[in-house]
Amino acid sequence: MLPALAIFGLLLFGIRAAQTFAQGPMLIPEGGTIGGCSFITGDFGFDCIPLYLSYLIRLAFGLAGGFALFGVIQGGYEYGLSGLPAGIIDKEAAKKRITNSIVGMVVVILAFLIIDTIISAMFAV
Numbered sequence: 001m002l003p004a005l006a007i008f009g010l011l012l013f014g015i016r017a018a019q020t021f022a023q024g025p026m027l028i029p030e031g032g033t034i035g036g037c038s039f040i041t042g043d044f045g046f047d048c049i050p051l052y053l054s055y056l057i058r059l060a061f062g063l064a065g066g067f068a069l070f071g072v073i074q075g076g077y078e079y080g081l082s083g084l085p086a087g088i089i090d091k092e093a094a095k096k097r098i099t100n101s102i103v104g105m106v107v108v109i110l111a112f113l114i115i116d117t118i119i120s121a122m123f124a125v
Contacts, residue, residue: 029055050123057119061112068108071101 032040034055037048075097082091
């Protein structure tokens, strides 16, 4: 039961990341401001750099989570189609793709949590 809940949680994270990037990754945040720094009007200083780096890191990890979700979906299709009589797709390769994608998603989530904690501690973001 616990592995199923963990996989469900990872898939929800991946779906959220995919929804975010379906609109296209934006290098300037929506609204143009982060923590009082306006990137549209150019009203920012050196104290805005950690905020912007934190935003870019979140953007990169969201993109990586989207790729991991895509790998799980692709593996699921391969696994579902592996039962066809033609036997073109290997069932074990599909299982391996799903497993590797889930492991990749876990690594992305843990790396994000570690880096976000470090940035928050260093710059009080």
